[in-house]
Amino acid sequence: LRLCKGAVSMILDSLDDIHCLTDCTDKDRDFLQNILEDTQFHALLDKQDKVGIFTLR
């Protein structure tokens, strides 16, 4: 369970690394960080993890 949230957390934790490894701009990184930290987005992730359709993969 909590696979969706786990994946999002991992990306958030790695955003700075991704920023270094790829040639993305500060603006792109900040944008993605805002999206992935958005509370509504997390509410949707909670719903998805509850439904569990992504836990089968």
Add this chain to the structure above:
Amino acid sequence: KLALRKQGEAHRALELLEDYHSKLIKPQDKQLRNAIERVIRIFKSRLFQALLDIQEFYEITLLDDSKSIQ
């Protein structure tokens, strides 16, 4: 419109994630690549789109007193 802005943001996020995914090619990036794949699927999924629409519908109707659900 809120709905259009949200869709635009989700689309842009998807583009960025796909770009990152294509650039993270080293073996040690595998776990991160898997996480990105998962989130790409979330963004792409119809359920996600549907939930987004439902959430926006409730937001708009709940925040707008002039509208009422028949």
